[in-house]
Amino acid sequence: MSETFTVITGAGGFIGGHLAAALCNRGERLRLVDVKPLARWHQPPPPDAEALTADLRDLAACRRTMAGAGAVYNLAADMGGMGFIETNKTACMLNVLINTHLLMAAKEAGVRRFFFASSACVYAADKQLTPDIPPLREDDAYPAMPEDGYGWEKLFSERLCRHYREDHGIETRVARYHNVYGTHETFDGGREKAPAAICRKIAEAKLAGRTEIEIWGDGEQTRSFTYIDDCLRGTQLVMNGPHAEPVNVGSTEMVTINQLVTIVEEIAGVKMRRNYNLAAPRGVRGRNSDNTLIAARYGWQPATSLRTGMEKLYRWVYDQVASQRLP
Numbered sequence: 347m348s349e350t351f352t353v354i355t356g357a358g359g360f361i362g363g364h365l366a367a368a369l370c371n372r373g374e375r376l377r378l379v380d381v382k383p384l385a386r387w388h389q390p391p392p393p394d395a396e397a398l399t400a401d402l403r404d405l406a407a408c409r410r411t412m413a414g415a416g417a418v419y420n421l422a423a424d425m426g427g428m429g430f431i432e433t434n435k436t437a438c439m440l441n442v443l444i445n446t447h448l449l450m451a452a453k454e455a456g457v458r459r460f461f462f463a464s465s466a467c468v469y470a471a472d473k474q475l476t477p478d479i480p481p482l483r484e485d486d487a488y489p490a491m492p493e494d495g496y497g498w499e500k501l502f503s504e505r506l507c508r509h510y511r512e513d514h515g516i517e518t519r520v521a522r523y524h525n526v527y528g529t530h531e532t533f534d535g536g537r538e539k540a541p542a543a544i545c546r547k548i549a550e551a552k553l554a555g556r557t558e559i560e561i562w563g564d565g566e567q568t569r570s571f572t573y574i575d576d577c578l579r580g581t582q583l584v585m586n587g588p589h590a591e592p593v594n595v596g597s598t599e600m601v602t603i604n605q606l607v608t609i610v611e612e613i614a615g616v617k618m619r620r621n622y623n624l625a626a627p628r629g630v631r632g633r634n635s636d637n638t639l640i641a642a643r644y645g646w647q648p649a650t651s652l653r654t655g656m657e658k659l660y661r662w663v664y665d666q667v668a669s670q671r672l673p
């Protein structure tokens with residue numbers, strides 16, 4: 347057990363909650379921070395962890411968070427799926443305050459290692475124009491033309507991590523997550539992403555005896571989805587490894603949204619009529635992860651098939667939706 351704390355920011359959210367459980371199992375001393383009150387955290391903090399509520403856009407809050415910290419996983423961000431980031435670009439760009447102030451406070455506190463959760467949204471839009479695009483390699487982020495708002499902030503903060511490493515010696519590490527999904531993720535309210543949204547729509551329709559659902563776009567846009575257990579394994583390899591340049595943590599199992607819906611229908615044992623909403627946000631036309639670099643560096647590959655991961659997610663979402671319907 348280390349003498350210093352490991353800090354997880356955004357620990358009240360989806361990935362942060364799972365990471366807290368994983369690091370607690372490894373015996374790490376944890377300080378968990380989120381802007382949300384504890385009652386709204388996706389998972390309760392492990393019993394031995396210190397849990398704080400703080401708005402990390404504020405430098406003073408970042409300084410309090412960093413006191414005594416040895417390592418930091420920065421997962422805090424005001425974010426959500428396409429429906430959120432396409433309509434909340436200011437909020438997404440203001441995440442720059444979180445990352446900048448955390449790095450400033452980390453340097454002052456003598457933090458040794460700092461992990462930043464970046465995103466596939468940093469990749470240039472002109473490399474994602476067709477559903478059958480080649481998988482995205484790390485150098486496809488430049489020349490820069492990332493997702494407006496959210497992607498620009500991630501790309502800027504990646505660079506800031508690099509310069510804190512080069513100028514100030516903090517061992518910064520950056521993973522570019524590709525569509526992480528799993529239990530305890532947001533599944534309603536406007537911030538949910540495609541896998542949980544599709545599970546919810548099918549669970550709601552099934553419970554209400556309906557046989558149709560809405561799909562955003564024409565359903566032919568492609569994506570790959572990374573199960574949370576694989577994401578956590580990749581995150582810890584990147585954090586503890588020797589390589590500082592950003593690296594993809596994603597799956598290469600690319601599907602269309604229509605294929606993802608079919609998988610959920612099969613799991614749920616239903617067949618839905620699909621109403622395509624062509625006016626809804628739908629993001630880039632095609633996106634997949636190239637895992638050559640992370641495989642070479644760490645021997646990492648996702649171990650969970652989309653079908654297996656979606657079975658776990660659907661069961662969990664169905665239970666949440668069913669319990670919400672109880673009087």
Ligand code: NAD
Pocket residue numbers: 355356357358359360361362379380381382400401402403420421422423424425426444463464465466522523524525526527532539
């Ligand atoms: P999440 O929304 O579930 O968790 C983020 C947490 O950050 C939330 O609990 C939120 O309350 C907290 N937060 C927001 N503003 C804050 C502030 N000012 N101070 C303190 N906490 C604040 O999201 P997630 O899916 O767990 O994502 C974690 C990280 O991974 C984020 O940086 C996200 O951008 C990145 N990421 C996620 C995915 C994905 O598919 N889930 C993909 C790419 C990148």
